[in-house]
Amino acid sequence: MQLRFAYANTGEEYVKRKGWQQATLSRCPLHAQGGCRFARHGTYARVSPPGTLITRYYCPDGHRTFSLLPDCYAARLSGQLSEVEAVVRAVEQAPSQAAACAGLRLDIELPGVQRFVTRRVQAVQAALVVIKGLVPERFGACVPTLLAFALMLGVPEVLVALRGIAESWLQELPRPLGFCPRPRPGGGRDRARQHRAGADPPGLLA
Template sequence: MVPTPGKAKARDGVQPCGPHSVQLRFATGLTSEEYVRQQAWRSATLSHCPLHPKGGCGFARHTPYERVEPPGCLVARYYCPEGHTTFSLLPDCLASRLSSTLADVEEVVEAVESFDESREVLAELLRPDIGRQCALRWMRRRTRAVSALMVTVVGLLPSVLSGCERTLQAFRAALGATRALPALRERVADHLPYLPPPVGFGPRSTPRDRRPGPGQQEGGADPPRPET
């Protein structure tokens, strides 16, 4: 289980002007339950600083950060003091920029794809705890993110996804995977720094819903600011 420092190569020699955080892939076939049970963040390692491959920058393991979901889930981090940059190693089972697992995001989007009644009814069924409007935003954030991702990855995997219907069921069949989103993270690993969440580590594609509203419980998905 070796992390893939996707953004690292592009950032070689670059000196960031302020403290910031970079997400890297922790390639693992573990489910979120297995990841938590095995405390697999302990085995997520970076052999050297992505910014300074030759060393000498004080690069070291940093305290892990805790996700809201799933409970008990930590994410390994490293810190480069010279580059003022924290690197977090996100396992393949977890969504980026959403407090969910990729499997949970896929389940929600699949429910939207197959539900015959209104989205309001489905939103209240899926999230009866946060009220209709918050539940709709919660659901919409997931469907929009996955839709944007699907459009982007078709161009990256034309031999696999060209002509594929933009549904998770069709993507799973084309990818030969039981879950499309974790499979996509592996298949487009080299592009993750520039791809939208929940699979990629780049910015969201949609300008709306950038900040969670009251009761949306989206905190904890991204790493907190580094302790400097």
């Protein structure tokens, strides 16, 4: 299960400062009263930025792991929210999605770029629609675009700001902003992904 780690810097700064060492949970999310042998459970690695480690905890009684995802990182997608936002903003500002795709991801063929872009655009728009409904007094008048939300919030990066604003609903919001598990084939949702137990590689916590 992913949880929010409030973090104001970029992924590169997180790696440089070994931010996983500061990410902590004071108590088990499943057992607020304690007594469940809740403990730190090492870390797991993310691909980008290189060197990223994510802190995790484990509740033996609840058979559940909890990972603390910094605000700058996309949920269930590689990379950072700023990278997702850059793609979606490029589409919003282009005459068409096809035109935006022509200038993105030159390392793969155009059909792959279109799938890459479509997944991110649809996911972000879905999250913005949900947030409009959850906080109508603030966002009800906004169209579900990053540009409109940026003007309303007065911030350069909308998704990182919304991670904090929508903290109470992150388990219901879709990736890459929220932590809602993927739908399962045939209906329902997957249980929160569990991480294998194991110590950190030598030197990573130094």
